[in-house]
Structure formats: structure tokens, C-alpha cells
Amino acid sequence: MGKILMRAASLATGLALAVSVTATAELPASAASTCSASFSRYQVISKGSKGSQAKAMECLLRKAGYSATVNGSFSVHDAAKLARFRRSVGLSPLKVAGPRPWSALLSQGSRPALERGDKGADVLRLQRSLRALGYTKVTLTSYFGANTVAAVKSAQKKRGQKQTGRATTAVWSALQHGRVAAVPAPKKAVAKKTASRASSSSKGAKALAFAKRQIGDSYRYGATGPNSWDCSGLTGGAWKAAGVKIPRTSQAQYRAGKKVAKSDLKPGDLVFFYSGISHVGIYAGSGNVIHASRPGQPVAKIKMKYMPYQGARRYS
Structure with missing residues (x-):
């Protein structure tokens, strides 16, 4: 009877320890909540950045496997994780995120073949990545329309790829490794009456x-x-x-x-x-x-x- 009681006590202790570990262990990055990362313009993020875009950057880093603190205040710790991510995809290990790091983080994941007419979360992921690079005509609709086709063709041209307008494995790879250069801001038309004063x-x-x-x-x-x-x-x-x-x-x-x-x-x-x-x-x-x-x-x-x-x- 004594041995049975001792085994029961040991089992109870083991269960208690298991519950304690489960309750206190850090959740894997994949368990992070969905990142709210849809913006009309993606800002440069660095140490000291605050707000919704800083929080999105932290969340994306966490989902990519880096233990950033998702609180909307980009810390020294977060900047160090950003540098590690940049190095992992082949970018220089700076602690600053401009268009290419944003694009690389936003496009992380699988590399499904997508083309005009497709819909869904993967299309939105592609659109966010392109938008971060400065393709301002790409709207975050989750629908692969004409503007998304045009942006993909432009990215393919920059990489010396065949301009099909379809998101291939090669397109995804270039985005995920920050190898597509950002596009310059669109030039604004100058009114005729002021054109002569282009000073x-x-x-x-x-x-x-x-x-x-x-x-x-x-x-x-x-x-x-x-x-x-x-x-x-x-x-x-x-x-x-x-x-x-x-x-x-x-x-x-x-x-x-x-x-x-x-x-x-x-x-x-x-x-x-x-x-x-x-x-x-x-x-x-x-x-x-x-x-x-x-x-x-x-x-x-x-x-x-x-x-x-x-x-x-x-x-x-």
C-alpha cells in the first residue's frame, strides 16, 4: 500500500512540473498572433521607433523565429533581432529596416505559384511585400489584378527574369531575400505655368x-x-x-x-x-x-x- 501511495505522489509531482513548464515556456514564433501589417506606406524602422508600424515589424520578426517584444516600441533588443534576420537572408546586418527588409519579412513563408485572377492570403502576402518596395499602385485586396501583375513584371525585370507577371518560386525567393530594389517615388507632373520656374x-x-x-x-x-x-x-x-x-x-x-x-x-x-x-x-x-x-x-x-x-x- 505504501509503495502505491509513493508512486501516486511521484506521478502527481511530475504532472505538476509538466503543467508548470507548459505554463511558463515561451511560445514558438509560429504561435504569434496574426500581424497587422497592411499600410499604404511602410516607414523606416530603427531603434526608438514607436507605433503601429514598429509593432508590425516586431510581430513579423517574431513570426520569422526571432524573439522580438511585440509592444509597439522598437528596442535595442528588437534592433539586434532585426540585424540577425537581415544577415540570415543575405542583407547587410544593419539594425534598420527600409523597403527591402520590410519586403523580405512580409513575404516570408511558402512560395506558391500565383497568377492573375487568384485570391487569398498568399496574394495579400505578395501584395504587402510589393507595396513595401514602393509599388504604390498595388492595393492590398487579396486579389491578383492588373496592378499586381504589373508590379511582378517590374520586379522580374529588375532581377533579369522573364516578365510573365506570375509569382513564381524565383519571384518569391528574390522578395524573401531582399533582392528586389525599391522603386523610386513617382514623379509629379508640373503645371505648365510653373514649369518655367523649375528652380x-x-x-x-x-x-x-x-x-x-x-x-x-x-x-x-x-x-x-x-x-x-x-x-x-x-x-x-x-x-x-x-x-x-x-x-x-x-x-x-x-x-x-x-x-x-x-x-x-x-x-x-x-x-x-x-x-x-x-x-x-x-x-x-x-x-x-x-x-x-x-x-x-x-x-x-x-x-x-x-x-x-x-x-x-x-x-x-
């Missing part, structure tokens, strides 16, 4: 808009895009996007253009720093510049006051 301010705004889209890209010495930049490579690329070709190096860029007083800076002007004009950024307003600084640091916006100012130039 430095409008071109400067275009140059700045280009630079903003590169925030989060990696730094690489001598790089001129599309995914890595050095300081003058970024500023040259920005002004090229505005239709103005400027010299390649920071020193040559300083010698070109019109001299601008620090008090008269406008968005798009190039601002030069350090003795010997060894660094350049593009003015972003309110005392800020966007620049590609050094290895290990992504393209970012920073206060001018943190670097020794040497001068500024305007190019139109």
Missing part, C-alpha cells in the same frame, strides 16, 4: 527625396549605389536623380556649383565638413544633413553641429 528649390527637393530613400543603406568606400554608398557617391547619386550631373569626389563637388552661406541653406544643398573637405552630406532642413559616414554605419540623418562645417554649394 534650384525643386531640383534640390528631388535630390533630397532621393537621399531620404537611401536611409538605412550600407556604407562602402567608393560605392555609388544602388545599395551601398560613400559620402560623395550618395550626394552625386542624389543630384543625378534630380537631373544634374556633378563631380564624383567631395573636393571636386566643393569646387563646383554656387557658394551658399550657412544662413541661406535650402534642402538639397551640399554641405561640406572637416579640413581638406573630406566629407559631404545633403542638407535636409532644420540643421540636419543626410550622409553616408563610415564603414559599419548606415546612411542616416544627423545634426550638422556634430561635424566641423567647411562650406556649402548649390547646383542649379
Whole structure:
């Protein structure tokens, strides 16, 4: 009788431990709730980002197998998980999410063949991924319509694939590994009566808009895009996007253009720093510049006051 009671007590203890483990163990990533990740525009997410898009990024990372905290406040811990995800798909391990990391996370999962007329959750997953890359005509309807076909064809063209408009395994693979470059913002038509006044301010705004889209890209010495930049490579690329070709190096860029007083800076002007004009950024307003600084640091916006100012130039 005593042995029976001892076995019963042991069994009860084991059951209690099992219940305790089940109650306290962390749930697998696949058990995370469905992520609310449908947005008209996907913002750059980094340490300190807050709100619904930060929460969506955390949720997507968790579903991808990374233990992010889904609370709408993107922490240092979350940023580290983002860097790990980026490395896992072949992107540089930065702690910033721009269009390509968003697209890679949004498209994670199976790779079903999809074509015009298809409907369902996989179509929505595809549409979110394309929308994050800047395909603004793609609506998140879960229906594979004409705009989705056009976006898939464009992505296939960027990758050198046959432009069928069908979501093949190759299309899914490119999206899931962040290998489809983001599309530039659509150009706005200019009214005829103002076309003759396409001045430095409008071109400067275009140059700045280009630079903003590169925030989060990696730094690489001598790089001129599309995914890595050095300081003058970024500023040259920005002004090229505005239709103005400027010299390649920071020193040559300083010698070109019109001299601008620090008090008269406008968005798009190039601002030069350090003795010997060894660094350049593009003015972003309110005392800020966007620049590609050094290895290990992504393209970012920073206060001018943190670097020794040497001068500024305007190019139109």
C-alpha cells in the first residue's frame, strides 16, 4: 500500500512540473498572433521607433523565429533581432529596416505559384511585400489584378527574369531575400505655368527625396549605389536623380556649383565638413544633413553641429 501511495505522489509531482513548464515556456514564433501589417506606406524602422508600424515589424520578426517584444516600441533588443534576420537572408546586418527588409519579412513563408485572377492570403502576402518596395499602385485586396501583375513584371525585370507577371518560386525567393530594389517615388507632373520656374528649390527637393530613400543603406568606400554608398557617391547619386550631373569626389563637388552661406541653406544643398573637405552630406532642413559616414554605419540623418562645417554649394 505504501509503495502505491509513493508512486501516486511521484506521478502527481511530475504532472505538476509538466503543467508548470507548459505554463511558463515561451511560445514558438509560429504561435504569434496574426500581424497587422497592411499600410499604404511602410516607414523606416530603427531603434526608438514607436507605433503601429514598429509593432508590425516586431510581430513579423517574431513570426520569422526571432524573439522580438511585440509592444509597439522598437528596442535595442528588437534592433539586434532585426540585424540577425537581415544577415540570415543575405542583407547587410544593419539594425534598420527600409523597403527591402520590410519586403523580405512580409513575404516570408511558402512560395506558391500565383497568377492573375487568384485570391487569398498568399496574394495579400505578395501584395504587402510589393507595396513595401514602393509599388504604390498595388492595393492590398487579396486579389491578383492588373496592378499586381504589373508590379511582378517590374520586379522580374529588375532581377533579369522573364516578365510573365506570375509569382513564381524565383519571384518569391528574390522578395524573401531582399533582392528586389525599391522603386523610386513617382514623379509629379508640373503645371505648365510653373514649369518655367523649375528652380534650384525643386531640383534640390528631388535630390533630397532621393537621399531620404537611401536611409538605412550600407556604407562602402567608393560605392555609388544602388545599395551601398560613400559620402560623395550618395550626394552625386542624389543630384543625378534630380537631373544634374556633378563631380564624383567631395573636393571636386566643393569646387563646383554656387557658394551658399550657412544662413541661406535650402534642402538639397551640399554641405561640406572637416579640413581638406573630406566629407559631404545633403542638407535636409532644420540643421540636419543626410550622409553616408563610415564603414559599419548606415546612411542616416544627423545634426550638422556634430561635424566641423567647411562650406556649402548649390547646383542649379
